[in-house]
Amino acid sequence: MLDSLRKSSRSWVAKALLLLLLVSFAVWGVSGQILSGGTGDAVVTAGETKVSGLDYRLAYDRQLAIYSRQLGERITREQARLFGIDRQVLGQMVAGAVLDEQSREMNLGLSKDRLATLVAEDEAFQGVNGQFSRENFRQVLRNVGMTEDGYIKSREEVAVRQQVIEAVADGIAVPATMLEAIAQHTGETRDVQYVTVGEQAIEPVTAPDDATLKSYFEENKERYRAPEYRTINYVRLTPAEIVEDVTIDDDQLRADYEARKSRYATAETRTIEQLVFADEASATAARQRILAGESFEDAVAEAGRTMEDVSLGTLEKSDLPDQAVAEAAFAIESAGGISEIIDGAFGPILLRVTEINPASVQRFEDVRDEIRRELALVEANDTLLDIHDAYEDARAGGQTMEEAASSQRLTMETIRMTDAEGRNESGAPITSIEEQAELIAAAFEAETGLENPPINAGQTGFVWYEVEDITPERDRSFEEVRDRVTADWIAEETDRQVREVAEAYAERFVAGEELAEIAEAEGLSLQSKFGLQRTADDADFGNRGVAEVFDGGPEHSGVSAAPTGTAYNVFKVTGITQPLGGPEALTPQMRENLAAALSDDLLDQMVAKLQTVYPVGVDQRAIERALATQ
Structure with missing residues (x-):
């Protein structure tokens, strides 16, 4: 040992x-x-x-x-x-x-x-x-x-x-010789030519006879074994579970609304445009022309600006950093109005307000339900431990989980026939509560009919649970999983046949036939990759395929499984490039590693x-x- x-x-x-x-x-x-x-x-x-x-x-x-x-x-x-x-x-x-x-x-x-x-x-x-x-x-x-x-x-x-x-x-300290060797090893790149052999290279595989399927099933019986299933009862106690039972009177709601009224207020906003001039004379002249009937847009154009240049956006008063600009903008009485000339940091300023959105406060009636829920959640948090203790006392007094839950106006729920990974008998994921993963894991460590310490729910809540029933793992019969067995056999047989074709092409290449000739004869596309890195997770080769490419010398060739689908790449190395740099090419992270x-x-x-x-x-x-x- x-x-x-x-x-x-x-x-x-x-x-x-x-x-x-x-x-x-x-x-x-x-x-x-x-x-x-x-x-x-x-x-x-x-x-x-x-x-x-x-x-x-x-x-x-x-x-x-x-x-x-x-x-x-x-x-x-x-x-x-x-x-x-x-x-x-x-x-x-x-x-x-x-x-x-x-x-x-x-x-x-x-x-x-x-x-x-x-x-x-x-x-x-x-x-x-x-x-x-x-x-x-x-x-x-x-x-x-x-x-x-x-x-x-x-x-x-x-x-x-x-x-x-x-x-x-x-x-x-890593020795310099080691750094040099690793830099050369990791920095090497390779060029490859390849053809991809997929399912189109073979006839579609169909289901075999029952004898073949049953033989395959017996050889892989463990794969189809039914896992242990458990039926779990649970009671969840969080503020959300008891909030509806909390009573908040109108006086409390109104008092909270008045105390936090600013929370429900929306400040006035204005859409503001700002035109900056080189001197006060130019600004004053422009303002006089606008008051005489010229459009603000014309004044902007005469100043050599665009409307996009002068737009400040829709802002609250507090959004404007220059206090003088803020006061002037929010002193304009109506949309379309212009300001007096303002002494700005970069020159005289003329403002126009194009839209005014008045300040508003949500009515008490509109936020009453929101306030009630917030206050109820606070009170629910305060009473949660009392309910926890009352539930525990009820269980200690002999009540069942369902009885104890009902006495506290809680509900017992049930997860039926789940495996340890949260899947039902059909293999579909089960969805219940946020704490499902922790609940199922704990339940698979428990015995039937026994009380268990609760698991945590959120920051302050609890989930009590008990195992109602355990269905032991067992071997499934062939008929139960016939469809799965058939699909698996077809998939494996398809993969085997495609791999055999790819390996046959590789043997032809080793025997002297060029990869380009094979591609042309078989109706395949000859493809190339340049500068393939040893550590790459290439989209066409995957990291395992890249490892195959680097698993040999300058004349290396072979077959590697494509990272997706049922396909194989038949490849040959066409070039190797050694890195020009030495240890300095290694990243700080590589050196640390x-x-x-x-x-x-x-x-x-x-x-x-x-x-x-x-x-x-x-x-x-x-x-x-x-x-x-x-």
Whole structure:
């Protein structure tokens, strides 16, 4: 087992994974419902260093959250096992333990002031003002089932461990020879000629006889296996669920309207045009001509401007930065009027207002419903915890979920026959509540007929749930999935035949026939690409096809699957261009990645060595207990 752990510890992408514990509760998203005792046994020991079940469970759920974010959906415990998350976390725990043991033997430590600073800087413990909040600190630790002393001890261990990591891996310089080689490797480009062979190269594939389909079904039976389905009852409690039950009288509504009347007011706006002159004499003359009957448009043209030049737009008084201009514009009595000459920053100004939109205030009757809902939501927030407690008391008193919900004017809803990924028996996505992914994931960890701690709904709400029924996974019969089997067989057979044709063309090319001759004989289009980069995700080749193009020398040829559809590219390399630049051609990000990779490699080697120095023990039963704790 320890050999496999050493291997898993070498799969880290970044040294930050070595920090493992308590870097930020906010990032982990760990809920208190999963940790309530039973996690104190040591799951890993290294010399005198011990890793508790709680530490393992926190790291496990952190990794679970990372995978869930990457996949865009909450993954189940079984999926996590298939991904190897339990083994990854155990490998990380062993690595952390041997680093901590070395730190202990080296007598490394941390001052109380530095430790206090680290705790205060954790965003998970900060209040709305961005400062450390002791109340938040206690609440977060309570949610994850950890004592203050336990957190402080673990945070100190992490900080000390980081000292070892930084001493070994920080400041690593990538050798110039390596940079040169990588620059040459990554900067190389290739030109290719190719033909694309698609479904048109074969006769349409039709369904085979039942014997063939049944044989195919038996060979791929696992693919058609029905997953476990669960029927889930749930009750959602958020301010929105109870807002209609809140009574707000007219006096409250009217008082709120009067107190916030400015919120419902719309300021006066005016559409303004501004003509700037070189001197006051020109401005005065233009104004006199307009008053005598000349149009403002003519005055603008005589000044050598367009109407677009002089338009300021439709503005509120406060939108105008020049106070004198603002006062003059809003002093004009009617649309079409002009102002007096204004002394502007860039010369005398003449204004015209073409449209006036008077200020207005929405009537109380028009916003009454909006005010009522806002006030009701505030009151609903205030009473939500009382309803939560009353519901919990009703369940504790023996009422069913439906009875307890009804007593609080809530509604029990049901999700029928969902798999762990939120799909029904037909494979279609189920749509219920915002928290559906979290609800289904939690329900697939629960037992039938048992009460479960609620999951969070929004910022202040709750969702209670219970599993009504479990339909175990099973093998589907051939008749149940005949259509799927037929479609899959046709797709695979089509792909096989197209690939065979493409490979036959490739063999003809290797035998001496030119690709252009093959294209002409088979009615295909000969295409070319120039400057194909090694790291490109080309639209016609895809990243795998590009890798095939670079998987050989100057005379390389081959067949690669097209990234979309049922098609294959038969290609030959027609040119290779080496980069002109050296290491300077590498981007700063590439250099950082190389340095990080070297740092990780050093850490891997160090951890592997430490695992041979300190006796490492793993208690598999303690791990199982930690994961089983709810």
